[in-house]
Amino acid sequence: MKTITFYVVALLCLCATKLCAQTFSDRANAIGDKIELITKQQKDSLKTEVEAVNVQLEKNEITTAQADSKKQELAQKRANNIETLVAVEQQKLDDLVKDKVDGKIEEDKNGRRFTFKYDTKSRSVKDSIKKVYEYKRTQSQLVFAIGVNRLMNDGNADKNFKWRSDFYEWGVSWNTRILKENNLLHAKYGLSLQYNNLRPDGDRVFAKDGARTILVDAGRDIDVARLRYVNLVIPAHLEFDFAKKKVNGDKTYFPIQRGFRLGVGGYVGLNVKEKQIIKFEDDNGNNVKDRTKGNYNVNDFVYGVSAYVGYRDISLYAKYDLQPVFSNNEIDQNNLSLGIRFDFN
Structure with missing residues (x-):
């Protein structure tokens, strides 16, 4: 028993x-x-x-x-x-x-x-x-990017803004291998929030002049002045992944983000928020932080082109808004962003 x-x-x-x-x-x-x-x-x-x-x-x-x-x-x-x-x-x-x-x-x-x-x-x-x-044909990822912004006028950087103008972006994406037996081409698409900050130079702030948005003298020393506008966008890229395939017996696997990568594409979306933030010291020596939410004539819709090149999870990243930032200004000002991008599996 x-x-x-x-x-x-x-x-x-x-x-x-x-x-x-x-x-x-x-x-x-x-x-x-x-x-x-x-x-x-x-x-x-x-x-x-x-x-x-x-x-x-x-x-x-x-x-x-x-x-x-x-x-x-x-x-x-x-x-x-x-x-x-x-x-x-x-x-x-x-x-x-x-x-x-x-x-x-x-x-x-x-x-x-x-x-x-x-x-x-x-x-x-x-x-x-x-x-x-590691070897799924479609994988989800978290995306984070950070860098600097420059407003461009006819291909030239607008000198009215500091180089401290910055952006950061975060979102989710999906990476799909296009070819069944080749790892080179991938479709990358998702949803992101882009936070853009424009910082005027010379103690100036943004103000509405009718339908336009202009810079005016603040009339005092300004510690910080920036216009922040947030875009919700759908990015899409064609990614070239040069990671080598892996062979295990009679099986072939295609790992992603294990080598050099290059992505080209663009994005389309809408503006969901805009506000101006000003920090200064008042006449009594108190530190004041003023936030003004409202309509600064930032375009409701945005579209542009973007690209990145890097190794493994980290890339150099650039994006350019084909739509001018402000909807009614006499001179078109398009935002150029340069920075670093992280794609986490």
Whole structure:
């Protein structure tokens, strides 16, 4: 009886081990699909909500300022939802990988084979997570960029603004390998928020002059003066990824962002917020920070071209607004941004 019991227990353990191996990649891939679904649902909801706000604006039920404020609130709400919901799925994936880091898991299913090894000296849990998605044809990414802005007039930089004029951008993107058996061409597309700051030189501030937006003397010493406008855009790039393919037995894999990359494309979107921020010291020696939200005639819509070149996750990044920043100024001023871009898998 003890012998039979021993073999029964051993058989159950073996079956449990095989079952775990058979379901590990399915569970991991399911979590990855859930993350992509969450992001898509939030993007679709944001698009519907923005369209509803535009309808209210067209019917004159709300003002332009109210519409801009609503759009910004909606964009922030959806960004917070993505962050919260994805964090839950990420924790599930962390727990799944941690359950297996002390052994070896292999799976051969539908022509795919996954092998996971964990070495406490050379590999972290995040590296193990990354291994799960390393060879998927479409992968989701987080994008962050930062750099400087320059307003351009007929190809020349406007000298009325400081080089401290800056921008930063963050968002989500998807990277899809275009060719089934070649890693060179990728389609990259997503959703981003672009924060642009313009800092006038010489103690000047932005002011409305009828339908125009001009610079005027502030009448006092200014510590900081900047106009910030935020664009919600849909970027799309054709990316050339020069990472080499990997061969493991009879299988060929195409890892991304393991070498030099080049992306060319553009973006289209809408302005969701604009405000002027001024810092100065008043006559009593108090530090004052004044924020003025409103309509500074920044164009409601934006479109432009962009490109990046880099190695692995880091790139040099440039974008140029083909649409002038201000809608009614006599001279067209287009924004040129130069900076560094990070694409995190």
